[in-house]
Amino acid sequence: MLNRAALLQGVDTMTLVLLRMAFALTTLVIYIAVSGRLKSTSATAWKYGLLLGTLGMAVPMTLMTASLNDLPVSLGGLLVALVPLATIAAAHFVVPGERFQVRSLPGLLVALTGSGVLVGIGGGSVEGIGNLWRGVTFMLCGIVAAGVGGAMSRRLALRVPGRELVLPQFTVNTVVLAIVVPIGFGLHVESVHGISWLLVAGVGVVGTTVAFASFLVGAGMNPASRLALTGYAVPVVAVALAVTFLGEHLTVSIATGAVLIVAGVILAERATSHIPEPGVATAR
Numbered sequence: 001m002l003n004r005a006a007l008l009q010g011v012d013t014m015t016l017v018l019l020r021m022a023f024a025l026t027t028l029v030i031y032i033a034v035s036g037r038l039k040s041t042s043a044t045a046w047k048y049g050l051l052l053g054t055l056g057m058a059v060p061m062t063l064m065t066a067s068l069n070d071l072p073v074s075l076g077g078l079l080v081a082l083v084p085l086a087t088i089a090a091a092h093f094v095v096p097g098e099r100f101q102v103r104s105l106p107g108l109l110v111a112l113t114g115s116g117v118l119v120g121i122g123g124g125s126v127e128g129i130g131n132l133w134r135g136v137t138f139m140l141c142g143i144v145a146a147g148v149g150g151a152m153s154r155r156l157a158l159r160v161p162g163r164e165l166v167l168p169q170f171t172v173n174t175v176v177l178a179i180v181v182p183i184g185f186g187l188h189v190e191s192v193h194g195i196s197w198l199l200v201a202g203v204g205v206v207g208t209t210v211a212f213a214s215f216l217v218g219a220g221m222n223p224a225s226r227l228a229l230t231g232y233a234v235p236v237v238a239v240a241l242a243v244t245f246l247g248e249h250l251t252v253s254i255a256t257g258a259v260l261i262v263a264g265v266i267l268a269e270r271a272t273s274h275i276p277e278p279g280v281a282t283a284r
Helices: 002-008 013-035 043-067 073-094 102-119 132-157 162-185 195-219 224-245 252-270
Strands: none
Touching: 002 013, 002 195, 013 043, 013 162, 013 195, 043 073, 043 132, 043 162, 073 102, 073 132, 073 224, 073 252, 102 252, 132 162, 132 195, 132 224, 162 195, 195 224, 224 252
């Protein structure tokens, strides 16, 4: 919701992506410095952070933020509900002992049908937005990257405590964006002014530091499919905030798509076996 609000204020998309990470990393460093945990990060954690910072944060964050140029928060938030499915599917190949079962396919199909209803098969079901299919394409690509990143977070958090992965992931992501954004897209700080700075700071602190750090810590205590459950709350929260603060309106297509997506991801998750890897503790 804060992402969309900042974009509506005229903030450049890629500048928003970079600045939110700058605020997020600054907040994290201050917290770690005050708590005295800066020296607890191992060399292995930094190596893993290189992968997670790029694949788990930079790629999905850029694609999902770019999609909000064309999508309302309600639609974007509902599509994000597909992240749990992407995470469960990726865990099948990435995390030992967490297999995706064929019986999960009905749930997958229901959720995909819901996404089709959301974008309006036949067209014209969502009004007042930009290029619908471009926005949906960016969002879906970001969802796939987020799913793979979530599964990798779970796998690597079994080797290194999740709390140690937070700083490396945030640092790598910020450095990657600091290189890519100015060179590939241009940095337009002048597009941020007045209340926009508060919105960008909110995206960085609340929507990035708190959200991603909590996920990484949780990755050391829960299987990937259980971590994916957190994605179920995204549509409800996103739609509620968009309607309350941004004046967006729900359509029949969005409401129907919401029901199908949430039902699909719950069916898929419930049908997936959670078999812990032998010899690995799932709680710390």
